[in-house]
Amino acid sequence: MKPIYRKSVINEGHGLAPWREKLNEVIFGSETAAGRNFDLVLIVLIALSTLVVIVDSVEDFHDRHAKFLDRLEWLFTLLFSLEYVLRLLCVRHPWLYIRSFYGIVDLLSILPSYIGLVLPGVQYTSVVRILRLLRIFRILKLSVYLNEANLLKTALYNSRKKILVFLYTVLTLVVISGALMYVIEGKAAGYTSIPVSMYWAIVTLTTVGYGDIAPQTPLGQITASFIMVMGYGIIAVPTGIYGAELIKTAGQTNFSNEPCPDCGSIGHDVDANYCKHCGHNLSDLPSHH
Amino acid sequence: MKPIYRKSVINEGHGLAPWREKLNEVIFGSETAAGRNFDLVLIVLIALSTLVVIVDSVEDFHDRHAKFLDRLEWLFTLLFSLEYVLRLLCVRHPWLYIRSFYGIVDLLSILPSYIGLVLPGVQYTSVVRILRLLRIFRILKLSVYLNEANLLKTALYNSRKKILVFLYTVLTLVVISGALMYVIEGKAAGYTSIPVSMYWAIVTLTTVGYGDIAPQTPLGQITASFIMVMGYGIIAVPTGIYGAELIKTAGQTNFSNEPCPDCGSIGHDVDANYCKHCGHNLSDLPSHH
């Protein structure tokens, strides 16, 4: 499995004017030194601007450095706006880019500042800027981490049906446990409604256990004990599902990628001498050891 | 492994009048378009009616919309009653169906409303309706998720003995830890009896940790630390048991147990036509599909 540098149609820049093609390579690509440097600078800017949003939410810090943080934020907004315009300039289908996932994320990370100019009273818009963090995934996608992320994603995708069956079972468990505890414990212990009891069931089944709501009657504690042991047991299920899938996915490198020269079938064991489908001798294949 | 549409005797409709046979196909089957649509409508109805029960338990909501929720509930009850009657009509052994697991669940999901008419004072009967959620499993059983659910269940079944040995060990640990903490911490710290201490031990061993009861003496904290590390360690056991079984179960469908008649080698893929070691034709093997 070698890294694949697939350029989606969204980011396509071929056939544009040479300077735009060149720009596309720097901004969207990571094969050239300029492209890699651009990615690096972008990662640093994103990290810094996220830090500013985080730090700005601390009241003490905000009160003392409001002006400085505001200026920094405008610096980042202008830089990212410039980047956004450049991205629009160097793709063949700007509209496709705007509507793409990363196009929307790019827009969302500059919009709040401009909205703040027009509607200064609207709170919390600045928090939206934190979605900038998602932009780093686009860069990671182009890098050597591609294969690793793909392996994790393939294993997740292959086990999706098992995970859905598992999630529905857990949901049923949460609803029934919640209803049960609502009836047993009632309002005195904080189980004021089934939704609240379901919240408690999730807190318990995931073994988080805040303790803001906890059973107080003997019967409630016995029921909760059973729910906990079940929750403990079902940790094993997603771990087992995903682990087994990961082992299988990672193990598929034990299969040869070369097709049988006679019948064209693939997926032979690397130690196979004969095609398992047509019996053709595979010993002459270049990959054969 | 292809999906198996096994029709149990309970749902058997063959040999009935044509319209009843047709009805059986729609209600119990999922091979026809009508059957699949029926399943879909049923899933939506069950989800909605469960939502009504959940939402109705919120005091605020109940006070404002009591009448509307009540009418909705009656609508669902009548629809499910109609469905229940139709199910009775189109099976060959109605009594068998009534006594079956899903027959009882079907009845339990309509009964509370009628009981509420006769005995209006009885509380909490409405909560029983939440068991309707279980009915969705019957539909899932007939679908493409059958194999996935079966794989999870087979792995669970195959590791049942190991899990029982494990559970008895955990139970012993819970009883002894509980008794120990009851003696060490005593009533001052909330360990008022061995059952309560056992509840604490389960909360701790499963790493839920509400904090409603927590050790306060140095000796209690040391003992609790050991119990926690043990609890942490034994998470590995069910995960390991189940994961190993899942890997084995998932892997078993891929290899044939039959040796090559020519060279005697085993471990061929189930879809192999030719021995991968000597090239002998395997198509005549009894197990060959």
Added chain:
Amino acid sequence: MKPIYRKSVINEGHGLAPWREKLNEVIFGSETAAGRNFDLVLIVLIALSTLVVIVDSVEDFHDRHAKFLDRLEWLFTLLFSLEYVLRLLCVRHPWLYIRSFYGIVDLLSILPSYIGLVLPGVQYTSVVRILRLLRIFRILKLSVYLNEANLLKTALYNSRKKILVFLYTVLTLVVISGALMYVIEGKAAGYTSIPVSMYWAIVTLTTVGYGDIAPQTPLGQITASFIMVMGYGIIAVPTGIYGAELIKTAGQTNFSNEPCPDCGSIGHDVDANYCKHCGHNLSDLPSHH
């Protein structure tokens, strides 16, 4: 792997008078119907007597049924005393039995009642009776669950070195985290000494999280966050160690148990045609498929 009914020297009854040999078979064995019935009765008695100890610790229950519980307890004590005497009678080396692990457990489960007669003021002696639960493991050892328990134990034994390295790493982490948080948070937040901080570190690393002690300063919360992520990551380690070992141990049934007729070596793959050590043809072995 077939169940092995190994009779240790401790329980040896051969060469005694016939009635004592017979008794030995019933009490220590599980091959005869009488032996299995004896085991069953014993399991029920142990479970009941443990339940009595547990229930007796509930103040409410104790106050109302003190006399009845006391009589029940004496009944169990007398029955177990009788059993203890019978065990002594039917083994060839009584002294060896008395000093063995199960011999001590047997004694500990009857002693508290007699001590209570002599020293009525001594509290908590009754709790020692709960160790009776351990006696059930002796019976399980003789049963069909032997293999399953052995597999779990073999996997645990094979990974003992890895687990020790892991435990020492965790211990170092606990001590250093504890010392760090003691310095950072200090007494105001409840980190009154390094041992208490270590207790907090264990509660955190095992993800139990009671919340009785929690960081309150920003620096403390940052440090705690790192400790938690580490704790979260190291859950993977014992699970991985044990799971890998379990898969390996369970997989060893893929190896043939038969020695090479020529060089006597074992551990050949079941699909091996030739001894991997001396090249002798293995095809004639009875187990060869």
Added chain:
Amino acid sequence: MKPIYRKSVINEGHGLAPWREKLNEVIFGSETAAGRNFDLVLIVLIALSTLVVIVDSVEDFHDRHAKFLDRLEWLFTLLFSLEYVLRLLCVRHPWLYIRSFYGIVDLLSILPSYIGLVLPGVQYTSVVRILRLLRIFRILKLSVYLNEANLLKTALYNSRKKILVFLYTVLTLVVISGALMYVIEGKAAGYTSIPVSMYWAIVTLTTVGYGDIAPQTPLGQITASFIMVMGYGIIAVPTGIYGAELIKTAGQTNFSNEPCPDCGSIGHDVDANYCKHCGHNLSDLPSHH
């Protein structure tokens, strides 16, 4: 895989005067009886001196035994100082040793006492002594546990890219969850700033769940439920990654990669003398030990 006693250049003692070479063998080596005894004494001293630091932090204990603990600490400091001087004496490149990781740890474990003499007011310096615990790892490194620790480390190293992708995903999740809960719950429920909310997100995602901060509005509880289920699901990821890697790493030492020169089959055990498929002698293969 046999234990490897690699002597790094840092600890190199060859070419020195015989008594210094001999000393080097005792202090840095573990092949001779004297070397093993030295290690054992050192482990006991380190354990004891760490215990003294821990116990000294308990106010009660400190008040009663301050003098005795102080003397003990000076005894350990002098012994470790002597050891440090001896280590300097018997290595060929003392400066290299001083700047090495274990050189610094060795120095840090004696320095606090001397600093305390000069600056008696400086608090907490004594806690630095607890780093002595790290010195035991040097001894473990030389022992039979080397292989086990190496296996765990190799598996960790091989999965480092997957783990980094995973950690960045978790970090993004923590930042976005934190910002979300800060907006939803606000200051009333304790989510006073994004950093505090991120601390809550880590406490929740790792399933620690102190409960010092917990959602109180319905919307906050719903959001928190989703975060918890996600956190629960992603436990499976590191466990799966590490477990799969451990299985692969542990398995790799067992199979040879070289094909049989006669029949070309691979997958022979590393200790195989003859090809298991055709019986060809494998002893001449370059990889054969």
